[in-house]
Every structure is written in C-alpha cells, then in structure tokens.
Amino acid sequence: MALRIGIIGITGRMGQLLAREVEAVGAILVGGTIRPGSAAQSGITILADADALFAASDAVIDFSHAHAASTHAAAAARAQKAFILGSSGLSTAEEAAVAEAAQHAPIVYAANFAPGVNIMFAIAERMAAALPPEQYDAEIVEMHHRQKVDAPSGTAIGLGRAVARGRGTTLEAAGRESGRDGHNGARGTGTIGFAALRGGQVVGEHTLIFAAGSEHITLGHRSFDRASYAVGAVRAAHWAAAQPAAGLYDMKDVLGIG
Numbered sequence: 001m002a003l004r005i006g007i008i009g010i011t012g013r014m015g016q017l018l019a020r021e022v023e024a025v026g027a028i029l030v031g032g033t034i035r036p037g038s039a040a041q042s043g044i045t046i047l048a049d050a051d052a053l054f055a056a057s058d059a060v061i062d063f064s065h066a067h068a069a070s071t072h073a074a075a076a077a078r079a080q081k082a083f084i085l086g087s088s089g090l091s092t093a094e095e096a097a098v099a100e101a102a103q104h105a106p107i108v109y110a111a112n113f114a115p116g117v118n119i120m121f122a123i124a125e126r127m128a129a130a131l132p133p134e135q136y137d138a139e140i141v142e143m144h145h146r147q148k149v150d151a152p153s154g155t156a157i158g159l160g161r162a163v164a165r166g167r168g169t170t171l172e173a174a175g176r177e178s179g180r181d182g183h184n185g186a187r188g189t190g191t192i193g194f195a196a197l198r199g200g201q202v203v204g205e206h207t208l209i210f211a212a213g214s215e216h217i218t219l220g221h222r223s224f225d226r227a228s229y230a231v232g233a234v235r236a237a238h239w240a241a242a243q244p245a246a247g248l249y250d251m252k253d254v255l256g257i258g
Contacts, residue, residue: 002026002027002028003027003028003058003059003237003238003241004027004028004030004056004057004058004059005022005027005028005029005030005057005058005059005060005061005234005237006030006031006032006033006047006053006054006056006057006059006060006061007019007022007029007031007032007033007060007061007062008032008033008050008053008060008061008062008063008064008068008072009032009033009034009035009062009063009064010031010032010033010034010044010046011032011034011038011040011041011044012063012064013226014063014086014226014229014230015032015063017226017227017229017230018061018063018230018233018234019032019044020230021227021230021231021233021234022234025234025238027234027237027238030045030047030053030056030057031044031045031046031047031053031056032044032045032046032047032053033046033047033048033049033050033053034046035064049075050071050072050075051075051078051079053075054075054076054078054079054081054083055079057081058081058082058241059081059082059083059084059237059238059240059241060072060076060081060082060083060084061084061086061233061234061237062083062084062085062086062087063086063087063229063233064087065087066087066088066089066090066091066094066150067094068087069085069087069090069094069097069098070093070094070097070098070101072085073085073097073098073100073101073102073105073107074097074101076101076104076105076107077100077101077102077103077104077105078104079105080104080105080246081105081241082105082106082107082108082237082240082241082243083101083105083106083107083108083240084107084108084113084233084236084237084240085098085107085108085109085110086110086112086113086229086233088111088150088153088154088155088157089149089150089154095109098248099248102246102247102248103246104246105246106240106241106243106245106246106247106249107240107246107247107248107249108236108237108239108240108249108250108251108253108254109248109249109250110158110232110236110250110251111153111154111155111157111158112154112155112158112204112229112232112251113228113229113230113231113232113233113236113251114221114223114228114229114231114232115228115231115232115235115251115255116221116228117155117158117206117221117223118232118250118251118252118255118257119255119257120159120206120208120219120221121158121159121162121252122162122252122257123219124159124162124163124166124208124219125162125163125165125166126166127163127166127208127210127217127219128162128163128164128165128166128167128210129166129167129168130166131210131212131217133167133174133189133190134189134190135212135213136210136211136212136217137187137189137193137210137211137212138160138163138192138193138208138209138210138211139192139193139194139195139208139209139211140152140156140159140160140163140192140193140194140195140206140207140208140209141194141195141197141206141207141209142155142156142194142195142196142197142204142205142206142207143196143197143198143199143202143204143205144196144197144198144202144203144204144205145198145199145200145201145202145203146198146199146200146201148198151196151198152178152194152196153196153204153206155204155206156194156196156206157171159206159208160176160192160194163192163208164192167190171192174190174191174192175188175190175191175192176191176192176193176194177191177192177193177194178193178194178195178196203222203223203224203225203226204221204222204223205220205221205222205223206220206221207219207220208220232251232254235254236251236254239253239254240254
C-alpha cells in the first residue's frame, strides 16, 4: 500500500517541492497545513492542524519554523506516527523537546536532507579524527540567500558537530568562533570557526577547511536546487514509517552510513 504523507506548510516554497516529490515517487499526498492567514491553493487538501494531519498520514514532513518544531513533534508523539523534521535553528530546549517526543514516535531530525551533504558529514567526521586539532584548525564557511534568518546555518552547525565528534568531543565543549571583528586575539586551539555569508539567491554552499601550517584540506558541497532536500526528506519518510520502534534518527540512519 502506498505511503500516506502529509506536509506542514504545504503552500510554502519547500512545501510545494515536497508535494511534487511525494507524487513523483508514487506516495499518497494527504494534504497539509498552512500558516493562519495564508491562502489555500486549488487542488490541495488543507487540514485544520498538526494533530489532524498526523491522524490522516503515515508520515509527516516539516520544513517550517524552528519555534513550531516542539509542538509538531508532540503531535507526532501523540499519534505515534513518523515525523521528518527539517527546520533549522532549533534552540537547545527545542531540540530536547524533539528528543522527548522521539520516545513515542520515529523521528528523523537532520540539519540537511540532501544525500550529498550527509555523506559530507560522514567524511568530515573521519577527517577530523585523523587530523589533530593542535595542528589543524577547522573553519566552516557557508553562504545562503539573503532571506535566510538564522546563522550559522543548520548545515554548518551539523558540520561543526561532525568535526567535534571526530575529535571525541562536542561542539559546545570544543568552542565556537564566529563573527570575528576587531582585535579578538589569537584563534583558540581546538575551537571550530564559522563564517556566514548572505546574499542573492544562493540555495546553499558549505566549505569545511582544515588549515595547518604546511597544508590546507578543503571539503565542499553546493546545492543548486532545493529539490535535493525534498528527495531526501521523502526518502526519510518511507524509511521512518517502516521502523518498528520509536527513536530519534538522522539521515545517516536513513542512508545506512552511520
């Protein structure tokens, strides 16, 4: 039987891409929710709220606002249905709420759903494990369109966390350096640097640099079309809906590269 998929924010830019991908793979597009005051589109079923959407779906995909993530995760937990969360910029408390909900439903939460980016995360972790932080400074440079509201991007943070894992620590413990301006002193050893650029309509560009005294190693990814995120998210929906137990997963689990 074809998977029934619902989309939160179905009339938004990502929502429309997701809707097309759902239909392209032969899944059933149940419909979605929209922001209050938004105009519905002809031919799209709009449900009253997240609870109604989960009740009608086998899996729900959410690329909407970070502040709504915990509310939508709680709805997934109540329905015990698969939830695919692609919103970026979640706070520590919001991420904790998502993790709590994952005790009752299979949730795939990822900084980026493009398959190539997640392979980049895996490579970054292995590189960081092989390159001592005392010798190799890690710097992450990202650029996005001028409308993006959070910085660094969720993907950049995901890269930073991958580097930290490879070094046997966490991003919080390693320390973040960003927004350098003026006389800030020397760069901290073992810290992870971030630079966020915004302009034009860049979909997403991320570069990880390991810089030593005698060499630089660069790992990069460019997104030319947001459709890659939709492809990964719909793939994650099928994977999550097939899981026998609740849990918090990411795209490494979906791709089998964890």
